[in-house]
Amino acid sequence: MTATFLILAAITIAGTVAAMAMRNLVHCVLALTLGFAGLAALYLQLGAQFVGLTQVLVYVGAVAILAVFVIMMTQKPAQTTESIFSSFWLTGSLIAALVFAVLGWAIYSSRLTSAIVSPHVEAAVRPIGDALMHRFVLPLEIMGLLLTAALIGAVVVAIQEKRGSA
Amino acid sequence: MSSLTSYLLVSALIFSIGLAGALTRRSAILVLIGIELMLNAANLNFIAFWRYGPNPQALTGVMFAIFSIGIAAAEAAVGLGIVLAVYRHSKTTELDQMNSMKG
Numbered sequence: 443m444t445a446t447f448l449i450l451a452a453i454t455i456a457g458t459v460a461a462m463a464m465r466n467l468v469h470c471v472l473a474l475t476l477g478f479a480g481l482a483a484l485y486l487q488l489g490a491q492f493v494g495l496t497q498v499l500v501y502v503g504a505v506a507i508l509a510v511f512v513i514m515m516t517q518k519p520a521q522t523t524e525s526i527f528s529s530f531w532l533t534g535s536l537i538a539a540l541v542f543a544v545l546g547w548a549i550y551s552s553r554l555t556s557a558i559v560s561p562h563v564e565a566a567v568r569p570i571g572d573a574l575m576h577r578f579v580l581p582l583e584i585m586g587l588l589l590t591a592a593l594i595g596a597v598v599v600a601i602q603e604k605r606g607s608a
Numbered sequence: 609m610s611s612l613t614s615y616l617l618v619s620a621l622i623f624s625i626g627l628a629g630a631l632t633r634r635s636a637i638l639v640l641i642g643i644e645l646m647l648n649a650a651n652l653n654f655i656a657f658w659r660y661g662p663n664p665q666a667l668t669g670v671m672f673a674i675f676s677i678g679i680a681a682a683e684a685a686v687g688l689g690i691v692l693a694v695y696r697h698s699k700t701t702e703l704d705q706m707n708s709m710k711g
Contacts, residue, residue, distance in 0.1 A: 447611075451618045458622055458645055462629030467637060474641055481622075481648055485673075488615070488659045493651075493673045500677050505644065505684045512688045513637055516695045527632045528704055534631030542624035549616045563664040570674075573667050581671075585678050592682035600689035602696070 446487060454480030465526050467513045475506045489564040615656035623649035636694070636701045640687045647680045 457477030464470045478501040485494035528534070574582050626645030633639055651673045658669025695701055698708075 447614065451614070454618065455621055455625070458625045461645075462625055462633065462638070462642060467635060470638060470641070474645075477622075477645070478648070481652060484615070484618070484652060485655055488655050490655050490658070490670050490673070493655060493670055493677070496674060496677055497651075500681050501644075501648070505681060508684060508688055509637060509641060512691055515692065516637075516701045524634075526634060528634045531632040535628050537631060538624045538628035541627055542620055545620035545623065546617060549613055549620060563659060565658075565664075565667060565670045569667060570670060573671060578671050578675075581675055585675055589678060589682055592686050596685040596689035599686065600692040 447484075450480055450483045450487065453477075454484065467517065468510060471506055471509045471513065474509075475502050478502050478506065492565060492567050492570050610660075612656055612660040616653065619649045619652040619656065622646075622652065634702045634704055636691050636703055636706070637688070639703065640684065640691070643687075644680060644684060647676060647683075651676050 454477050457473050457475075457480055460473035461470045461477055464473060478497065482494045482497040482502070485491075485497055623646050626642040626649065628642075629645065630639045630642030633642065654669040654673045654676070658664055658667070658673075661669065691701055694706060698706060700706065
């Protein structure tokens with residue numbers, strides 16, 4: 443466990459906590475981009491460069507911008523006094539704390555995590571491309587089909603219906 | 609505490625934060641973002657197990673993370689589209705006020 447890991451983990455967790463706890467939704471998404479960037483740096487530190495850069499492109503670049511657009515299209519001007527949490531927030535946070543307790547207990551009591559040696563490994567882009575074109579070509583094609591369907595479906599769901607024509 | 613354990617703990621913490629956000633926030637957009645955080649925590653687990661696993665040359669964890677990022681992007685696009693459609697219909701994104709399925 444190095445100082446780099448500690449700093450990156452602290453940035454990531456601070457970003458995600460702020461994203462889930464702030465009042466202004468645009469501030470939430472800005473904090474979320476910080477969390478996503480911290481996660482990308484953690485991927486880079488683990489030696490998965492391609493996944494880290496994909497994370498920056500997809501999450502920091504696309505998903506956060508999409509969320510900001512939807513927030514700006516749907517936000518009402520004045521909502522200051524209402525609570526940002528729903529009425530059953532106590533039950534929800536209790537469930538989340540229980541889930542974390544169970545996960546932490548499972549991680550600590552597992553024998554697997556202490557037995558593994560760690561040689562230096564890196565996922566270069568060329569082996570990833572080779573694997574995508576040979577072993578994982580069917581999942582790649584299915585992913586392309588899914589993304590096309592999702593693109594068309596999102597446009598169809600979100601498009602403005604004209605009065606009388608629908 | 610080994611490196612893998614610390615990565616797994618960070619991932620569990622991010623998952624719990626995302627779950628807490630998805631269960632407690634009133635805004636539908638923030639609930640979607642909480643689900644994205646949970647998917648990201650799973651991705652961190654895949655990468656950590658790939659890095660400290662017995663056979664990193666097979667690239668299985670990296671591939672799973674890449675496909676998972678693609679699925680999450682599609683899910684975010686469709687989910688935010690549904691939020692927009694519901695907003696057009698009922699003029700709100702607060703989940704407490706979305707209490708009817710029929711217009």
